[in-house]
Amino acid sequence: MVEEIAPAITQLRRGAVDRCVLALLHHGERYGFDLAKTLAAAHLIAGEGTIYPLLARLRREGLVDTRWRESEQGPPRRYYVLTASGEAALAQFRSQWDRFKQSVDTILSEDDTHGE
Amino acid sequence: MANSTAGEQRIQQYLKQLRRALADLPESRRHSIVEEITAHIQTGRNLLAPDDEAGLAQLLEDLGDPETIRHEAGLGPSPKPSRFDAWVPWLLLLGGFAFAIGWVVGLVLLWRSTVFRLRDKLLGTFIWPGGLFGALVVMGLSAGSSSCSGLSAGPTQCVTTGFHLPPAIGLPVLVLSMVLPVLVAVMLSRRLARHEMWG
Numbered sequence: 001m002v003e004e005i006a007p008a009i010t011q012l013r014r015g016a017v018d019r020c021v022l023a024l025l026h027h028g029e030r031y032g033f034d035l036a037k038t039l040a041a042a043h044l045i046a047g048e049g050t051i052y053p054l055l056a057r058l059r060r061e062g063l064v065d066t067r068w069r070e071s072e073q074g075p076p077r078r079y080y081v082l083t084a085s086g087e088a089a090l091a092q093f094r095s096q097w098d099r100f101k102q103s104v105d106t107i108l109s110e111d112d113t114h115g116e
Numbered sequence: 117m118a119n120s121t122a123g124e125q126r127i128q129q130y131l132k133q134l135r136r137a138l139a140d141l142p143e144s145r146r147h148s149i150v151e152e153i154t155a156h157i158q159t160g161r162n163l164l165a166p167d168d169e170a171g172l173a174q175l176l177e178d179l180g181d182p183e184t185i186r187h188e189a190g191l192g193p194s195p196k197p198s199r200f201d202a203w204v205p206w207l208l209l210l211g212g213f214a215f216a217i218g219w220v221v222g223l224v225l226l227w228r229s230t231v232f233r234l235r236d237k238l239l240g241t242f243i244w245p246g247g248l249f250g251a252l253v254v255m256g257l258s259a260g261s262s263s264c265s266g267l268s269a270g271p272t273q274c275v276t277t278g279f280h281l282p283p284a285i286g287l288p289v290l291v292l293s294m295v296l297p298v299l300v301a302v303m304l305s306r307r308l309a310r311h312e313m314w315g
Contacts, residue, residue, distance in 0.1 A: 049179040053185060
C-alpha cells in the first residue's frame with residue numbers, strides 16, 4: 001500500500017532536500033547519478049531526474065561547483081563539490097534545523113501527553 | 117554496453133519529451149540538464165545487461181516524468197491548449213469571409229494562446245492579414261479593371277485601374293497567395309496536435 005504523503009511533509013522535503021545535497025557533498029565530491037540514487041532511496045526526491053535542475057540551481061547560487069573526472073566505465077564524469085559558501089550554508093542549516101526539529105518534537109510530544 | 121535499437125529508441129523518445137518539457141528554459145540551462153540526464157542514463161545502462169529491457173524501462177521510470185523535472189526547474193505546468201485554440205488556424209484562414217470579424221477573432225485567440233510560440237503568432241498574423249479572404253481582396257484590387265464609358269457613336273474612353281500582371285507572374289502569385297495561408301493554417305494545427313500528444 002502506498003502511503004499518501006501529507007502536503008506539509010512534501011513542503012518540508014522541498015525545503016530540506018537541497019541542504020541534504022550539501023550534506024552529502026560535505027565529505028567529498030560525488031557525481032550526479034550517485035547523488036540521485038542516494039536521495040531517491042531516502043525518498044527525498046520525486047524522481048531521480050529532479051536532482052539535475054536542483055544541482056544546476058545550487059551551482060548558480062555558488063553553493064556547489066563541478067569537476068570533470070576520467071572514468072573507467074566510459075566517458076568523463078561530472079563531479080559535484082561543495083564551495084566555501086556551500087559549507088557555510090550547510091553549517092547554518094544544521095543549527096537552524098536542530099532548533100526547528102526540537103521545537104516540533106516538543107510540541108508533538110506535549111500533544112501526545114495531553115491526549116492520554 | 118547495451119545497444120539494442122528498441123532500447124535506444126526508448127531513450128531518444130524520453131529525451132525528446134524532456135526537451136519539449138524544458139522548452140521554456142533558457143537554452144544553455146536546458147542543454148545542461150538534458151546533457152546530465154543523458155549521462156545519467158548512460159551510467160545506468162552500463163550497469164545493466166545488454167538485453168535488459170525491463171531494467172532500462174525501470175531506469176527511465178526512476179528518472180521520473182519530464183513534467184516533474186520541469187516543475188523542479190521552476191517552470192509552471194506545460195501550457196495546455198484552451199478549447200478555443202483549435203479554432204485559430206481555421207478562423208485565420210477562412211474567418212475573413214465572415215465579414216472579416218472571423219479573422220479578427222482568430223487573431224485575438226492566436227495572440228492570447230499559451231500554446232503557440234511567437235514565431236507561430238507572427239506567421240499567423242502576417243500570412244496573410246484577412247486569410248484567404250484578404251488574399252482574394254488584394255488580388256481583386258490589383259488585378260486591374262477597365263471601365264469604359266462614352267457615347268456609342270463617339271470615341272470610348274477607357275480608364276484602367278490597378279495593374280495587370282502578365283500571366284507568367286500573375287498566376288504563380290495567385291497560387292502562392294492562396295497556398296501560403298493554407299500552409300500556415302496546417303502548421304498551426306500541427307503545433308496544436310503535438311501539444312495534445314506531449315502536453
